[in-house]
Amino acid sequence: MKKTSLNDIAKHLGVSKTLVSFVLNGKAKEFRISEDICTKVLEVAKELNYQPNRIAQGLRTGKTNTIGLIIADIANPFFGILGREIEQEAAKHGYRVIFCSSDENPDKSRAQIAMMQQTLVDGYIISPPKNSEDQILALSKGNVPFVLIDRYFPEIECNQIMVDNFDAAYKATNHLLKLGRRRIANVTINLDLINMIDRTEGYKQALRDANIPVEESLIKILPFSHDNKLVARAIKDLVNKSSPHKADAILFSTSKLGINGIESISALGLKIPDDIAIVSFDNPDAYKICVSPVTVVNQPLKEIGKTAVQILLSDIKRSDGPGKIQKIILKTDLIIRKSCGS
Amino acid sequence: MKKTSLNDIAKHLGVSKTLVSFVLNGKAKEFRISEDICTKVLEVAKELNYQPNRIAQGLRTGKTNTIGLIIADIANPFFGILGREIEQEAAKHGYRVIFCSSDENPDKSRAQIAMMQQTLVDGYIISPPKNSEDQILALSKGNVPFVLIDRYFPEIECNQIMVDNFDAAYKATNHLLKLGRRRIANVTINLDLINMIDRTEGYKQALRDANIPVEESLIKILPFSHDNKLVARAIKDLVNKSSPHKADAILFSTSKLGINGIESISALGLKIPDDIAIVSFDNPDAYKICVSPVTVVNQPLKEIGKTAVQILLSDIKRSDGPGKIQKIILKTDLIIRKSCGS
DNA sequence: CTGAAAGCGCTTACAG
DNA sequence: CTGAAAGCGCTTACAG
Numbered sequence: 124m125k126k127t128s129l130n131d132i133a134k135h136l137g138v139s140k141t142l143v144s145f146v147l148n149g150k151a152k153e154f155r156i157s158e159d160i161c162t163k164v165l166e167v168a169k170e171l172n173y174q175p176n177r178i179a180q181g182l183r184t185g186k187t188n189t190i191g192l193i194i195a196d197i198a199n200p201f202f203g204i205l206g207r208e209i210e211q212e213a214a215k216h217g218y219r220v221i222f223c224s225s226d227e228n229p230d231k232s233r234a235q236i237a238m239m240q241q242t243l244v245d246g247y248i249i250s251p252p253k254n255s256e257d258q259i260l261a262l263s264k265g266n267v268p269f270v271l272i273d274r275y276f277p278e279i280e281c282n283q284i285m286v287d288n289f290d291a292a293y294k295a296t297n298h299l300l301k302l303g304r305r306r307i308a309n310v311t312i313n314l315d316l317i318n319m320i321d322r323t324e325g326y327k328q329a330l331r332d333a334n335i336p337v338e339e340s341l342i343k344i345l346p347f348s349h350d351n352k353l354v355a356r357a358i359k360d361l362v363n364k365s366s367p368h369k370a371d372a373i374l375f376s377t378s379k380l381g382i383n384g385i386e387s388i389s390a391l392g393l394k395i396p397d398d399i400a401i402v403s404f405d406n407p408d409a410y411k412i413c414v415s416p417v418t419v420v421n422q423p424l425k426e427i428g429k430t431a432v433q434i435l436l437s438d439i440k441r442s443d444g445p446g447k448i449q450k451i452i453l454k455t456d457l458i459i460r461k462s463c464g465s
Numbered sequence: 466m467k468k469t470s471l472n473d474i475a476k477h478l479g480v481s482k483t484l485v486s487f488v489l490n491g492k493a494k495e496f497r498i499s500e501d502i503c504t505k506v507l508e509v510a511k512e513l514n515y516q517p518n519r520i521a522q523g524l525r526t527g528k529t530n531t532i533g534l535i536i537a538d539i540a541n542p543f544f545g546i547l548g549r550e551i552e553q554e555a556a557k558h559g560y561r562v563i564f565c566s567s568d569e570n571p572d573k574s575r576a577q578i579a580m581m582q583q584t585l586v587d588g589y590i591i592s593p594p595k596n597s598e599d600q601i602l603a604l605s606k607g608n609v610p611f612v613l614i615d616r617y618f619p620e621i622e623c624n625q626i627m628v629d630n631f632d633a634a635y636k637a638t639n640h641l642l643k644l645g646r647r648r649i650a651n652v653t654i655n656l657d658l659i660n661m662i663d664r665t666e667g668y669k670q671a672l673r674d675a676n677i678p679v680e681e682s683l684i685k686i687l688p689f690s691h692d693n694k695l696v697a698r699a700i701k702d703l704v705n706k707s708s709p710h711k712a713d714a715i716l717f718s719t720s721k722l723g724i725n726g727i728e729s730i731s732a733l734g735l736k737i738p739d740d741i742a743i744v745s746f747d748n749p750d751a752y753k754i755c756v757s758p759v760t761v762v763n764q765p766l767k768e769i770g771k772t773a774v775q776i777l778l779s780d781i782k783r784s785d786g787p788g789k790i791q792k793i794i795l796k797t798d799l800i801i802r803k804s805c806g807s
Numbered sequence: 808c809t810g811a812a813a814g815c816g817c818t819t820a821c822a823g
Numbered sequence: 824c825t826g827a828a829a830g831c832g833c834t835t836a837c838a839g
Contacts, residue, residue, distance in 0.1 A: 126584070128832055139810045144834060155808055177583040178529065179832035181520045182815050189563070198549035200542050207540035207566060214565075219580065221531070221563050223556075224549055238561065241519040242468070242816090385754045409751035412727045470816055481826045486818060497824055521816035524831050584832090 127171040135167050136160075143168075147175070181242070190435065191244035192222040193235050194273075195252070200407055201378070201424070202250070205272070208428025209248060216436055218245075227316075227347045229255040236262065246435045250274060253315035266445070268438035270431045274318045275450075282438070284431045284451045288318050291420045291455040292325030295374055295402045298418070300333050302463050304372035304400050308341040308361050310384060311376035312349070322376045322404065340368040345380065354383035355390070362391060362399055371399060372463070378405035378419075385413055396464035406458065416460035423453050469513040477509050478502075485510075489517070523584070532777065533586035534564040535577050536615075537594070542749055543720070543766070544592070547614070550770025551590060558778055560587075569658075569689045571597040578604065588777045590614060595657035610780035610787070612773050616660045617792075624780070626773045626793045630660050633762045633797040634667030637716055637744045640760070642675050644805050646714035646742050650683040650703050652726060653718035654691070664718045664746065682710040687722065696725035697732070704733060704741055713741060714805070720747035720761075727755055738806035748800065758802035765795050 129147075133140040138160065145154050146164040167173075181187040190213050194202040206222060213220050221244060225232035229252050236258055239247065247269035251259055256276050262269050263281045270282035292309075299307050309326045311319050327337045343357040361370040375381035381403035388395060395401055395415040402418045403410065410417035430451060438446050471489075475482040480502065487496050488506040509515075523529040532555050536544040548564060555562050563586060567574035571594050578600055581589065589611035593601055598618050604611050605623045612624035634651075641649050651668045653661050669679045685699040703712040717723035723745035730737060737743055737757040744760045745752065752759035772793060780788050 129834095130832075140833085141810060141812095141835080142808090145809095148834085157808075160808095174579070174583050176524075176832050177585055178520055178523045179584075179815090180834080182518075182524050182817085182831090183833045183835085185815075187520065196549065197539065197552065198542065198546040200540065200545065203542065203545035204540040206564075207538065210539065210564065210566060219563050219565075219585075221561050222548075222552065223561075224552060237516070241516050242521075243519055243561075382750050382754055389754065407750065408724050409749070409754055412724055412731065412751055412755040414754070414756050471818095472816075482817085483819080483826060483828095484824090487825095490818085499824075502824095518816050521831090522818080524815090524833085525817045525819085527831075 126176070127173050128176065129173075131171060132164065132167050132173060135171070136163055138164075147173075185242070186245050186439075187243060188218050189244045190218050190220045190432070191236075191239040191247045192220050193225055193232055193239075193247065193249045193251075194222070195227050195250060196224045197222055198224070199379070201405055201422075204424045205428050208425050209432055212429045212432035213436075216432070218432075218436070225250075225252050227252040229253070229258070233258055240267070245439045246270075248272060248431050248435060251276070253313070268435055268445070270435050270438075270449075272427055272431050274316055277317065280448055282434055282449050284427050284434070284453065285318070286422050286427070286453050286455055288321035289325035289328070291404070291457075292322040292374065292376075293329045294325075294455075294457055295404075295418075295420050296326045296329035297333075298457060298459070299372045299374070299400055299402060299463060300329065300335075302400065302465065304463075305335060306338075306341065306368075306370045307335075307372040307374060308343065308370035309374045309376065310343045310345070310354070310357055310361075310380050312345050312347050312380065314344055319376055322374075326374055338368060341370055349380070349383070351383050351386065354380060355387040358384055358387040359391065362388070362393060373399060373401055375401065375403040378403055378407045378410070381405075381417065382407070382409050385417070389414065395462050400464055401462040402457075410460070415462045417462040418460045419458050420455050421458050422455050426453055468518070469515050470518065471515075473513060474506065474509050474515060477513070478505055480506075489515075527584075528587055528781075529585060530560050531586045532560050532562045532774070533578075533581040533589045534562050534591075535567055535574055535581075535589065536564070536592045537569050538566045539564055540566070541721070543747055543764075546766045547770050550767050551774055554771045554774035555778075558774070560774075560778070567592075567594050569594040571595070571600070575600055582609070587781045588612075590773050590777060592616060593618070595655070608787070610777055612777050612780075612791075614769055614773050616658055619659065622790055624776055624791050626769050626776070626795065627660070628764050628769070628795050628797055630663035631667035631670070633746070633799075634664040634716065634718075635671045636667075636797075636799055637746075637760075637762050638668045638671035639675075640799060640801070641714045641716070641742055641744060641805060642671065642677075644742065644807065646805075647677060648680075648683065648710075648712045649677075649714040649716060650685065650712035651716045651718065652685045652687070652696070652699055652703075652722050654687050654689050654722065656686060661718055664716075668716055680710060683712055691722070691725070693725050693728065696722060697729040700726055700729040701733065704730070704735060715741060715743055717743065717745040720745055720749045720752070723747075723759065724749070724751050727759070731756065737804050742806055743804040744799075752802070757804045759804040760802045761800050762797050763800050764797050768795055 129140040132143045151161045223235040250273040272284050275283040404420045406419045406421045471482040474485045493503045565577040592615040614626050617625045656662050746762045748761045748763045
């Protein structure tokens with residue numbers, strides 16, 4: 124049972140496929156095709172269960188109505204939720220999405236971009252790993268639109284939807300300060316990622332503004348692919364009573380760090396917030412039901428995803444060259460729960 | 466800067482594109498093309514940064530090297546992790562994946578399958594919503610391979626990778642029985658999904674085998690799109706001391722139910738496992754750090770994803786008609802933590 | 808108002 | 824060993 128093509132319909136009715144194409148693409152009016160024939164075409168199309176061959180359309184028009192999404196890891200709920208929003212907004216406009224997880228590995232993202240470049244996607248939404256500047260730069264010189272989310276490269280001019288990470292960390296740190304914490308630590312991951320840098324900078328600025336010296340020993344920088352043990356070691360170092368740099372609060376820059384961190388803190392028999400207060404970026408379910416529900420910096424994932432798609436599609440659809448570059452910075456909100464005391 | 470095509474390379478060297486195509490597709494030996502020309506073609510291809518147009522290839526060969534993935538919700542970590550495994554195994558074989566979230570809504574999955582059917586994918590991996598029997602049946606009569614994961618329809622013969630849900634629930638319930646619990650409840654979602662039915666059946670059988678009568682009042686069936694409040698009401702009913710059907714343990718059939726359930730239990734001031742013991746299906750991070758880390762039925766997500774892709778690809782690649790239908794049932798394991806006491 | 812024709816970039820029988 | 828040609832299923836100038 125072969126799929127029915129435009130030609131099948133045309134033959135069936137003894138007309139040209141041009142005509143059929145016009146009718147099926149809603150251009151009947153434009154070419155003033157008789158209503159009579161229109162309804163007949165539509166009837167036969169339905170009867171033969173005609174489905175346009177999108178690949179053939181794609182070859183002819185150069186458009187596939189597909190968006191390429193490259194994020195660190197679709198299994199990470201942060202990106203999963205983002206992916207969901209992107210999918211939803213894209214579907215609303217008749218677009219599909221192909222996704223790839225780069226694992227923060229620039230070699231992977233390079234291969235993934237190359238793969239998608241083979242005329243498969245009309246545009247990209249990318250959360251670029253560190254050391255992928257060259258890839259993004261190359262993209263910005265090409266003519267396939269793209270928008271960056273979650274991270275950007277200051278030296279590259281391109282569409283981007285970010286969150287005010289500096290402000291978010293500043294507020295979170297301030298929240299801890301207002302509750303009387305003075306020895307606030309920051310646990311983060313490799314600072315080659317601009318969003319992570321901004322967070323730590325915001326944290327430092329809040330301390331400075333409160334006339335508290337920044338202690339480098341209170342800033343723990345773990346590799347991206349950290350495991351329980353690495354986090355546990357950092358935590359142990361921060362909460363050890365005899366340690367010269369004992370902390371009374373921790374700002375976690377990612378929820379993966381935070382979840383592992385809480386596990387370690389519990390394992391050490393310490394109580395949150397009595398022994399140590401906690402704030403974390405991102406808002407996974409885990410934080411709602413853990414021993415002491417965690418105060419978090421909540422990112423507007425819905426808005427990030429939606430806006431990214433909208434900007435991308437407006438660029439894809441414009442025919443008069445590249446549009447104006449858009450840099451959008453969204454605010455986060457601090458959701459206060461119990462992990463900082465009161 | 467137009468993309469370079471086969472023709473560009475051919476012209477550049479004064480040969481035919483047939484030749485270039487052969488060389489680039491590794492058929493040089495087969496057609497005994499001189500090494501000399503081979504290296505030249507390869508050189509020019511590199512120099513001109515030739516990228517094959519996959520859409521054109523797709524139109525010609527009828528293959529897109531793309532897998533369509535339809536699951537309930539990519540933002541749900543269960544499906545996110547599954548998606549990640551599928552992506553990874555697919556990439557290993559040169560395949561990409563397009564994903565769609567059906568929200569357990571058969572109308573959505575119908576539209577998503579139709580969309581993908583437009584010659585866009587070589588095969589599907591589907592977690593079908595209830596009432597989508599007709600869609601799967603139609604698929605099984607077509608000639609695009611597919612494999613079902615997580616749920617199946619007993620009356621439809623097709624490839625499927627499942628987990629032994631009956632056995633899993635049986636063991637989980639048994640675990641509670643062995644620890645002395647006698648009034649074990651089951652909180653689950655709409656039982657039109659076979660995997661949910663199997664879980665509840667396993668639960669019932671374990672009770673029967675222990676000579677404990679099954680009490681329908683201890684089985685709470687919530688709609689798929691339940692919110693905190695609905696779960697809270699069910700929990701309240703189960704733990705109310707004056708209630709005739711007070712429970713001393715709960716088996717949650719999904720982690721979404723479990724997470725909401727734990728929130729409700731905490732809000733009521735009850736202690737896990739002292740006041741009530743808990744076992745849940747699935748193994749989200751949340752269960753590791755909550756007040757009393759939760760004993761869970763862990764599904765082999767890696768194996769499910771990997772096997773699904775392997776079976777699908779072997780079907781896609783066979784030219785001699787449909788292969789033998791494969792029904793694979795994997796075992797789960799019970800990860801014992803603290804939520805059931807000891 | 809409608810049709811014949813070209814062409815998107817490939818692959819692959821066919822011919823020599 | 825290599826090339827000319829057909830054709831996958833569309834869209835869209837062009838002609839009448």
